[in-house]
Amino acid sequence: MSTAAADRVALVTGGNRGIGRAIAERLVADGYRVAVTARSGSGPANTLTVTADVTDGASLDEAVRTVEAELGPVTTVVANAGITKDTLLMRMSDDDFSAVVDTNLGGAFRTVKRAIKSMIKARRGRIILVSSVSGLFGVAGQANYSASKAGLVGFARAITRELGGRGITANVVAPGFIESDMTAELDDATQATYRKQIPAGRYGSPEEIAAVVSWLASDEAAYISGAVIPVDGGLGMGH
Numbered sequence: 001m002s003t004a005a006a007d008r009v010a011l012v013t014g015g016n017r018g019i020g021r022a023i024a025e026r027l028v029a030d031g032y033r034v035a036v037t038a039r040s041g042s043g044p045a046n047t048l049t050v051t052a053d054v055t056d057g058a059s060l061d062e063a064v065r066t067v068e069a070e071l072g073p074v075t076t077v078v079a080n081a082g083i084t085k086d087t088l089l090m091r092m093s094d095d096d097f098s099a100v101v102d103t104n105l106g107g108a109f110r111t112v113k114r115a116i117k118s119m120i121k122a123r124r125g126r127i128i129l130v131s132s133v134s135g136l137f138g139v140a141g142q143a144n145y146s147a148s149k150a151g152l153v154g155f156a157r158a159i160t161r162e163l164g165g166r167g168i169t170a171n172v173v174a175p176g177f178i179e180s181d182m183t184a185e186l187d188d189a190t191q192a193t194y195r196k197q198i199p200a201g202r203y204g205s206p207e208e209i210a211a212v213v214s215w216l217a218s219d220e221a222a223y224i225s226g227a228v229i230p231v232d233g234g235l236g237m238g239h
Helices: 018-029 057-071 094-122 135-139 142-164 187-199 205-215
Strands: 009-015 034-036 049-050 076-079 125-130 169-175 228-231
Touching: 009 018, 009 094, 018 034, 018 076, 018 125, 018 169, 018 205, 034 057, 034 076, 034 205, 049 057, 049 142, 076 094, 094 125, 094 142, 125 142, 125 205, 125 228, 135 142, 135 169, 142 169, 169 205, 205 228
Parallel strands: 009 034, 009 076, 034 049, 076 125, 125 169, 169 228
Antiparallel strands: none
16 A cells, blocks of 8 residues: 555444454454444454444444544445345335345445544545445345345445545445355255356355455555445356
């Protein structure tokens, strides 16, 4: 990075496990001062963990205040926290739909809104939203999840229109099937079926997502904003 990463503070929501944890670890390795939000548990070594729920604006207010008091003004935010409540549309309750959209899309809005104040003042910032191939490709049984993840694309592009002139970028990373506790629990036949859909013939790793986030957060990506970068082995290409 052309500017010292050590002068930069990154906030990663849902950074205590899975993709969020890998992102936090990568940013620490890049030299950032890193904070993670978690509803329970803690982030990786050398990160500051703040307890927060992205559906609760007051908890995010307190989290951002704590991060900026202990680490400095936030210059990079990675909105990663998300949930699923999968079921077929005709069986999906209103609450199942609302909860997923409020966490995955509303949570990104609440987090970014609170983090951009320091970025606007510094006239430099990176906003990275973790979406999903589901939001572009569409997945049966995930009407709520697909809608919430697709919404992040419009959100990033609206941010780009509003804040692009202030040195702030907003981009979307769209992971495909990623190695996780969830995929590990699938039986061999189901895993084989999923892999057949992926041109690369394998699942991705959380570290491969983290590598793309690392690049988008860097100075090298300063002229990229409003973009959607799929990291899915070719699964959703063309969408």
